[in-house]
Amino acid sequence: MFITKLRQIYRGYPIAIVVFLSTGLSVGMTQYAFGEFAGPLKEQFGWSQTQLNLSLAFSFISGLCAPFVGTLSDRIGIRPVMFGSILIIAIGFLMRPFITELWHWYLFSALVYTGFPGATVLPGGKMVGLWFPRTRGRMMGAVMAGNNFGGITMPPLAAAIIVVFNWQTAYVVFGVIMGALAVMALFVIVEDQKKVESEMKRTGRGDQAQIARAAAQAGVTLKQALRNRNFWLVTVGLVAATFTYQGVLTQLRQHFEESGFTPAMATTAVSTIAGMGIFSKLAFGRASEKITARIATILSIGLQMVGVLIIAQVDASHLLWLGIFVFGLGFGGLGALALLVVQEMFGMKEFGGIMGIMQVGMIASGTGAPMMAGAIHDSSGSFDSAFLIVAAIFVVGIAALALARPIETERM
Numbered sequence: 001m002f003i004t005k006l007r008q009i010y011r012g013y014p015i016a017i018v019v020f021l022s023t024g025l026s027v028g029m030t031q032y033a034f035g036e037f038a039g040p041l042k043e044q045f046g047w048s049q050t051q052l053n054l055s056l057a058f059s060f061i062s063g064l065c066a067p068f069v070g071t072l073s074d075r076i077g078i079r080p081v082m083f084g085s086i087l088i089i090a091i092g093f094l095m096r097p098f099i100t101e102l103w104h105w106y107l108f109s110a111l112v113y114t115g116f117p118g119a120t121v122l123p124g125g126k127m128v129g130l131w132f133p134r135t136r137g138r139m140m141g142a143v144m145a146g147n148n149f150g151g152i153t154m155p156p157l158a159a160a161i162i163v164v165f166n167w168q169t170a171y172v173v174f175g176v177i178m179g180a181l182a183v184m185a186l187f188v189i190v191e192d193q194k195k196v197e198s199e200m201k202r203t204g205r206g207d208q209a210q211i212a213r214a215a216a217q218a219g220v221t222l223k224q225a226l227r228n229r230n231f232w233l234v235t236v237g238l239v240a241a242t243f244t245y246q247g248v249l250t251q252l253r254q255h256f257e258e259s260g261f262t263p264a265m266a267t268t269a270v271s272t273i274a275g276m277g278i279f280s281k282l283a284f285g286r287a288s289e290k291i292t293a294r295i296a297t298i299l300s301i302g303l304q305m306v307g308v309l310i311i312a313q314v315d316a317s318h319l320l321w322l323g324i325f326v327f328g329l330g331f332g333g334l335g336a337l338a339l340l341v342v343q344e345m346f347g348m349k350e351f352g353g354i355m356g357i358m359q360v361g362m363i364a365s366g367t368g369a370p371m372m373a374g375a376i377h378d379s380s381g382s383f384d385s386a387f388l389i390v391a392a393i394f395v396v397g398i399a400a401l402a403l404a405r406p407i408e409t410e411r412m
Helices: 002-008 012-032 034-045 049-053 056-076 078-098 102-114 121-131 136-144 146-164 167-188 193-202 206-217 222-226 229-247 249-258 263-291 293-313 318-346 351-380 384-403
Strands: none
Touching: 012 034, 012 078, 012 121, 012 136, 012 146, 012 167, 012 249, 012 263, 034 049, 034 146, 034 167, 034 249, 034 263, 049 249, 049 351, 056 078, 056 102, 056 121, 056 351, 078 102, 078 121, 078 167, 121 136, 121 193, 121 318, 121 351, 136 146, 136 263, 136 318, 146 167, 146 263, 146 318, 222 351, 229 293, 229 318, 229 351, 229 384, 249 263, 249 351, 263 293, 263 318, 293 318, 293 384, 318 351, 351 384
């Protein structure tokens, strides 16, 4: 009876769960949990905040790989790309306990970021668009809520392991988890169009098979997109929006402690932002089906801007928690909306290649962000000025997306 019920489950759901975990654990372990390792690493090796933050700047490796990985996924499929990418991240984590020099830390950080494009953005965009064409917005929100799941679970997991054992053991645990997930992806991910349509018909979703087939072929090529002004407007908007990932997110735990929070309360605050993001992704994903992904993204960035301004201006108080709430609400939606905007504007035809090129700019903005934040902190003793700069960059992103229009209304 139980086996029979399992066989009746739509295959798109276990695929969505694997993508959810791949995205969430990659981001959660690398970015959300970064602050938990910062203290032990500085204490053991005597590194400064700027030196430590420079490892985050190695995310530019992800940007360099993104166009290649995106085009490769269009040609050979996301399944082998996803397996290899997650495995690379696992190896990067497993090697970190053996570091003895700063350049070792940078090397394995670069290795982890090499796997990011194929483990995070690309699987979500491709699998959700293929398996859930009618409810793409809400499912994208649900799948990309994995980021927030990782944000809720990975910092306390890392903190607990570090307290009981040490930071080296925490990275070994992270590596083993990612290795198991790579194997899971190899067995679960399916992207063959005929198999997708067959599964839809088997589970009473026959009406979606035609939609899925049309969606897979709809859109423009990478060359066409590069010649359209909307590509550059959307790129500027997303580059400005994603500056927050490295410029704000990875610094928040330390900022909260410096604002008067206890270490435990600072960890709780970061996890709260992650928790808010789950609701935000679901809400903004559903909203994108009603008001378009572009408008929803503008609202998301606007909320982040307000939240960052509050966080930068107040110390430990009820107002700081208000800033945490507002920032988390806006920040959480962005992970899903970035993919939805690209699909909405350019279609699924060459989504991997187009998204890969955009990621170069998106990740490049994050490369300078932690260095800027670390340098400002080392010179001024706080992150306040860095956060105000981020708020100003958000204004640029809002303006660019406000000027963009659906590509269907433009003559190619």
